[in-house]
Amino acid sequence: MPKSSIIDGLGLLAISTRLQRLSEQLRKDGQQIYRSYGIDFEPKWFPVVYSLHVKKTLSVVEIAAEIGYTHPSTISLLKELEREKIISSRKDSSDERKRLIQLTEKGNSLVLEMQPVWDTMTRAIAALTSTPNNLLSAITEVESKLGEKSFLQRAEEIKSGLSPFTGQ
Amino acid sequence: MPKSSIIDGLGLLAISTRLQRLSEQLRKDGQQIYRSYGIDFEPKWFPVVYSLHVKKTLSVVEIAAEIGYTHPSTISLLKELEREKIISSRKDSSDERKRLIQLTEKGNSLVLEMQPVWDTMTRAIAALTSTPNNLLSAITEVESKLGEKSFLQRAEEIKSGLSPFTGQ
DNA sequence: TGAATATATGTAGTCAACTACGTAATTTTA
DNA sequence: TAAAATTACGTAGTTGACTACATATATTCA
Numbered sequence: 555m556p557k558s559s560i561i562d563g564l565g566l567l568a569i570s571t572r573l574q575r576l577s578e579q580l581r582k583d584g585q586q587i588y589r590s591y592g593i594d595f596e597p598k599w600f601p602v603v604y605s606l607h608v609k610k611t612l613s614v615v616e617i618a619a620e621i622g623y624t625h626p627s628t629i630s631l632l633k634e635l636e637r638e639k640i641i642s643s644r645k646d647s648s649d650e651r652k653r654l655i656q657l658t659e660k661g662n663s664l665v666l667e668m669q670p671v672w673d674t675m676t677r678a679i680a681a682l683t684s685t686p687n688n689l690l691s692a693i694t695e696v697e698s699k700l701g702e703k704s705f706l707q708r709a710e711e712i713k714s715g716l717s718p719f720t721g722q
Numbered sequence: 723m724p725k726s727s728i729i730d731g732l733g734l735l736a737i738s739t740r741l742q743r744l745s746e747q748l749r750k751d752g753q754q755i756y757r758s759y760g761i762d763f764e765p766k767w768f769p770v771v772y773s774l775h776v777k778k779t780l781s782v783v784e785i786a787a788e789i790g791y792t793h794p795s796t797i798s799l800l801k802e803l804e805r806e807k808i809i810s811s812r813k814d815s816s817d818e819r820k821r822l823i824q825l826t827e828k829g830n831s832l833v834l835e836m837q838p839v840w841d842t843m844t845r846a847i848a849a850l851t852s853t854p855n856n857l858l859s860a861i862t863e864v865e866s867k868l869g870e871k872s873f874l875q876r877a878e879e880i881k882s883g884l885s886p887f888t889g890q
Numbered sequence: 891t892g893a894a895t896a897t898a899t900g901t902a903g904t905c906a907a908c909t910a911c912g913t914a915a916t917t918t919t920a
Numbered sequence: 921t922a923a924a925a926t927t928a929c930g931t932a933g934t935t936g937a938c939t940a941c942a943t944a945t946a947t948t949c950a
Contacts, residue, residue: 566847567840568769570748572861575790576868577741578937583873584738590878598906600735615928622743627907629930651915651928672735678876679734685863692860693740695853700744705751708846710758746907766936783898795937797900819898819945 584675591671595664599640602631606641606657607665613652640664752843759839763832767808770799774809774825775833781820808832 584597601621606612612620618628632655635641640661646652657665683689752765769789774780780788786796800823803809808829814820825833851857 566844566851566858567772569847569851569858569861570745570752570765571769571790572865573741573745573748574937576861576864577738577745579868580738580741580873583877586874587877590874590881597738601739604735613928614930622739624908625929626909626931630906649916649928653929674877674880676734677880678873679737681876682864682867682873683734683737683860685860685867687855687857687860687863689855689857689860689864690734690737692851692853692855692857693737693744695855696744696850696857697740699850699853700747705748705846705850706754706758708849709751709755709842712842712845713758742907781898782900792938793899794901794939798936817898817946821899 580679587675587678588668588671591668591674593664593668593671594638595668595671596634599631599635602628602635603640603657603661603665606655606661611654611656613646613654617655635661748847755843755846756836756839759836761832761836761839762806763836763839764802767799767803770796770803771808771825771829771833774823774829779822779824781814781822785823803829 581597588595588597601623602617605617605620609616609620614628614632615625617632618625621628623631632641632643636643639658641655642658643653643655646654749765756763756765769791770785773785773788777784777788782796782800783793785800786793789796791799800809800811804811807826809823810826811821811823814822
């Protein structure tokens with residue numbers, strides 16, 4: 555991944571670019587780690603599969619909410635997973651609009667098979683992020699601040715002379 | 723199978739997704755902040771324009787290196803900026819392979835116009851990221867660790883029984 | 891000096907998310 | 921109870937990055 559001088563120095567304004575680059579880097583390596591364990595699995599499938607592993611049966615919109623994606627994005631993930639026979643779906647008999655999704659037998663055994671991979675990844679990421687400022691905590695903290703007040707709202711307040719910290 | 727190992731892993735395993743989502747959120751709000759100042763500017767143009775503001779004249783590959791993108795991505799950004807008449811380009815007379823890029827007069831005055839926007843954004847992001855774990859520092863720290871040893875390499879070492887921290 | 895290599899730019903196609911819009915089924919309400 | 925609103929799902933097209941490949945020019949070295 556190419557390193558850049560100016561942008562690194564400019565920190566705050568290029569933070570979105572840096573977040574994206576870091577995300578992409580981790581996703582790509584994740585892909586290769588699954589491969590190195592001989593497992594045919596994409597990192598982007600993880601949130602769906604994990605949700606179904608825990609909750610057993612969910613509708614499309616419920617999965618979208620669980621994983622924090624829009625439902626069209628979720629639908630395309632589900633299509634891939636159905637093609638891979640990792641999940642299966644059927645209509646909800648009490649509400650015909652709903653499609654109920656579950657892990658297949660293959661999906662369930664895949665989850666078991668992936669335990670050591672997930673363990674390895676978790677350790678590697680833990681090592682990577684065990685720095686003075688913990689990345690995962692930092693993300694959680696910023697997400698929580700954004701939940702209170704968006705970047706846009708904060709900018710509007712600063713523009714109109716309010717403190718970005720207190721909003722007064 | 724202990725459920726806790728999966729749950730503990732969840733946060734870390736979904737880190738790439740969360741980074742991407744955060745990036746997208748900041749980028750979108752950034753777009754609206756420029757708009758609220760009545761300025762026709764895309765956040766994704768910032769690294770290119772800022773680099774040219776500082777360095778005055780750069781080739782395509784030099785810009786790509788500065789902003790940390792691949793050169794095809796850079797070319798498509800440059801096309802947009804040229805269409806917007808924010809930059810102009812000419813062949814390098816001493817090396818005909820090179821295309822030298824500069825800000826136009828419009829580009830230069832745009833940079834001046836954007837100073838207050840950049841100032842506002844910088845403050846808003848500073849407020850957002852002033853949490854116990856500083857996001858920008860965390861990113862820098864993780865990038866630096868990745869520079870030493872990639873996520874993939876760390877995973878390989880853990881797989882073969884080495885410590886993820888020391889590699890021994 | 892000319893063949894091989896390296897550098898600079900460009901094009902085509904892919905990927906993984908998105909938004910916008912549309913249809914069908916269900917629920918609410920005037 | 922029919923019209924309106926909501927919910928659930930789906931499709932089409934966009935975006936912004938990428939990789940792989942192609943071409944032109946410059947440089948190196950046997």
